[in-house]
Amino acid sequence: MRIRGKQPDVPAPESPWNEIVPGLWMGGHEFRGRAGRPELAVVRDEFDVVQTLLRLPGYGPDPDVEHHVWPIPDGPLDGTQLAGVIRLARAANEALDARRRVLVRCYHGYNRSGLVVAHALLQRGHASPDEVIQLIRARRSAWALHNELFVEYLRAGLWTVRLLEELAE
16 A cells, blocks of 8 residues: 555645636645745635645634644544545535535645545546546646555445444444
């Protein structure tokens, strides 16, 4: 399994965030700036809703922006963590239905945010897991969803994975 913690050579993205479908953005806390050096991706008021899967102080958003925080690892998730991912995807879809701009972010904006965004898109009726993954990689980065475990979660379905995790607990 490839995860960020075991892949120090994973490059930072070229932009702080990218629009995956109209109104739904995926991003991180760090990106590679024009000079090729890491820069901080600080959210102010560019979005109506920000969902944060890895919270770092000083990265925003502004106080008047709706902010959901659900820290999860970039690795195996338990039933409670999966339930939070499912809730965030539902909240993202509700915000999209209300024509609000949503940012889902983690460290680089590749895996954890990709899991939430992909599940949200699947819940909206977008194609198959593999087509959604391909869309996310095309819009965000070829490194998006490089965590093979998260890809398997999406292929199996998060509800199914959550049920199996809860049975194992």
